[in-house]
Amino acid sequence: MYQSFLKDASLPELLLRVDADLARMAKAAGCRCRGALHVSNYPRKPRCPWTLPDGCDLRLSFSCAICRKRTTPPSALFLGRKVYLAVVVALVSALRHGPTPRRMALLKEQWGVPARTVARWGEWWRAAFVRSPFWRSARGRFARPVDEQAMPFSLAEAFGLNAAKPEALCALLRFLSPVSTRPWLLAQVS
């Protein structure tokens, strides 16, 4: 399960398009002071098992022409300041559910993520993430309660990721996209 995503080299391209959309919306909304937003991206060096298309080395961001305040739109590509692409953080953490030494070795081999990092992500999902205002404002929207102790496996299931469809993955990452804005995890679901 999910391993088929590894072979899908078009995934980053898909998420890049989602980010471009989110950035377009943020730019159209403009600054609170009504000033125009100018492009002011952050350079990033993301890690993932795919060869990345151009554009994945930038976190899209804007600054206001008048008050200079920054506007950083939500992102489906990046999860906060994590070095690995959001898709890797979500999938590898979900794959880890019920870890065995063999499974951890496979995760390292196929996805290039060390066991220690996977363990740290697990703690992040089940502690910081589930306690965040973002998750607390979003969890009531699911038809069936999402098991917080089985995060993010339970969340992936809620989005129908068992079928390993890129659309389901995109929907999950789009759902998570406010997490990448500042302040960290404080974003509410709108």
Ligand SMILES: [Zn+2]
């Ligand atoms: Zn402004």
